[in-house]
Amino acid sequence: MGVESHLVAGAPSGVEEVLARVRKAGGRATTSRRILLERLFAEGSHKTAEELAHEVQRVAPDVHLSTIYRNLEELERLGVVTHAHLGHGPATYHLAAETHGHLSCESCGATLEAPLGLFDGLAEAARTTLGFEIDPRHFAVLGHCAACRAREAVAGEV
Amino acid sequence: MGVESHLVAGAPSGVEEVLARVRKAGGRATTSRRILLERLFAEGSHKTAEELAHEVQRVAPDVHLSTIYRNLEELERLGVVTHAHLGHGPATYHLAAETHGHLSCESCGATLEAPLGLFDGLAEAARTTLGFEIDPRHFAVLGHCAACRAREAVAGEV
DNA sequence: ACGTTGTTGCGAATCGTTCCCAATACCCCT
DNA sequence: AGGGGTATTGGGAACGATTCGCAACAACGT
Numbered sequence: 001m002g003v004e005s006h007l008v009a010g011a012p013s014g015v016e017e018v019l020a021r022v023r024k025a026g027g028r029a030t031t032s033r034r035i036l037l038e039r040l041f042a043e044g045s046h047k048t049a050e051e052l053a054h055e056v057q058r059v060a061p062d063v064h065l066s067t068i069y070r071n072l073e074e075l076e077r078l079g080v081v082t083h084a085h086l087g088h089g090p091a092t093y094h095l096a097a098e099t100h101g102h103l104s105c106e107s108c109g110a111t112l113e114a115p116l117g118l119f120d121g122l123a124e125a126a127r128t129t130l131g132f133e134i135d136p137r138h139f140a141v142l143g144h145c146a147a148c149r150a151r152e153a154v155a156g157e158v
Numbered sequence: 159m160g161v162e163s164h165l166v167a168g169a170p171s172g173v174e175e176v177l178a179r180v181r182k183a184g185g186r187a188t189t190s191r192r193i194l195l196e197r198l199f200a201e202g203s204h205k206t207a208e209e210l211a212h213e214v215q216r217v218a219p220d221v222h223l224s225t226i227y228r229n230l231e232e233l234e235r236l237g238v239v240t241h242a243h244l245g246h247g248p249a250t251y252h253l254a255a256e257t258h259g260h261l262s263c264e265s266c267g268a269t270l271e272a273p274l275g276l277f278d279g280l281a282e283a284a285r286t287t288l289g290f291e292i293d294p295r296h297f298a299v300l301g302h303c304a305a306c307r308a309r310e311a312v313a314g315e316v
Numbered sequence: 317a318c319g320t321t322g323t324t325g326c327g328a329a330t331c332g333t334t335c336c337c338a339a340t341a342c343c344c345c346t
Numbered sequence: 347a348g349g350g351g352t353a354t355t356g357g358g359a360a361c362g363a364t365t366c367g368c369a370a371c372a373a374c375g376t
Contacts, residue, residue, distance in 0.1 A: 028342050028353055049333080064356050069333065071354095085243075087297075090332060103290050112288055121279020122299070130270055131304030132261050138300045139245075141280070146289030186322055186373050207364085222325050227364065229323095248363060 013097065015041055018080050025078060032056065032063045033071050040081060046092040046111055086111050086140045102140035107148035111140065171255075173199055176238050183236060190214065190221045194229050198239060204250040204269060244269050244298045260298035265306035269298065 015037040019029040039047075039055045047055075053068045072093055075081045083091040086104045101114040119136040126132040144152070173195040177187040197205070197213045205213075211226045230251055233239045241249040244262045259272040277294040284290040302310070 118283045125276045134301035142296045143292035
């Protein structure tokens with residue numbers, strides 16, 4: 001039904017390419033897996049498993065949440081998606097190709113995508129002083145965003 | 159003096175001082191609360207609620223896990239303890255006075271305490287480019303420790 | 317001592333995620 | 347173009363970490 005019609009022409013990687021990769025690894029191209037991939041390639045990052053489930057269920061209502069989890073796990077093993085923890089609450093998933101760190105505001109919950117270069121100073125310091133190689137992608141760094149800092153500063157001086 | 163010399167000035171440096179503060183805030187100095195505080199002031203950081211419960215129960219076997227959680231919550235509200243998330247799995251609690259960041263190894267699970275100065279570069283970058291003020295204490299930064307990097311490097315070159 | 321009210325023990329509820337199972341559907345082979 | 351092996355599914359139960367509701371209890375000011 002025109003499934004491929006809304007795929008961006010010339011995109012470096014698409015749903016069917018991923019499914020070919022799945023098949024090559026001994027997996028199968030099931031409809032739930034295809035729909036999930038379409039959702040992951042669609043706009044909007046940082047979706048939780050439950051949000052993805054709802055999106056998928058708008059097309060195929062019988063897809064179970066546990067199927068979403070299993071497919072995300074499988075796609076993660078293939079290196080297609082990754083998940084990140086942005087604070088308390090559920091993990092969020094996005095395409096592994098869109099790689100970045102996360103800064104998450106403790107006040108309003110907003111998440112900023114941070115270019116990995118932002119972490120270079122910390123990476124260098126951790127490497128030279130502790131021999132530790134950081135990976136800033138998996139867990140967000142918490143703090144307070146510009147808007148909340150402004151608001152809190154005003155509220156503070158009464 | 160001595161033991162408490164590395165604690166932040168102004169923070170209560172002993173069990174009874176904290177309990178006085180609890181009382182001043184309208185709370186009560188219960189035995190379970192006292193024993194919990196003794197465990198928190200004792201050696202060894204990064205204890206989970208369950209570990210603390212076991213330690214407390216060696217002295218007072220009837221103290222329930224939910225009491226531990228409630229007391230930790232109360233002590234956190236008073237600024238005496240904080241918790242940090244070191245990766246997947248339960249949160250860990252320690253005295254708020256012993257303040258530091260955390261680097262947690264994804265391979266072996268070891269946690270390094272990182273002086274807050276280590277995060278200065280990241281803090282500066284996030285502040286100037288995004289207006290975001292980081293707080294590196296609440297969530298660990300993941301990565302790979304020196305020992306695991308060495309081990310993995312050897313295993314990798316076949 | 318006494319009463320107020322903060323706290324406790326206990327179990328049930330919650331949330332996010334994983335596990336188990338029998339039934340299904342994909343896809344390789346012929 | 348059909349059958350069979352097996353990856354995958356829906357469903358629900360189990361799980362770990364934490365929170366909640368409630369009646370009984372125990373601290374502390376008076």
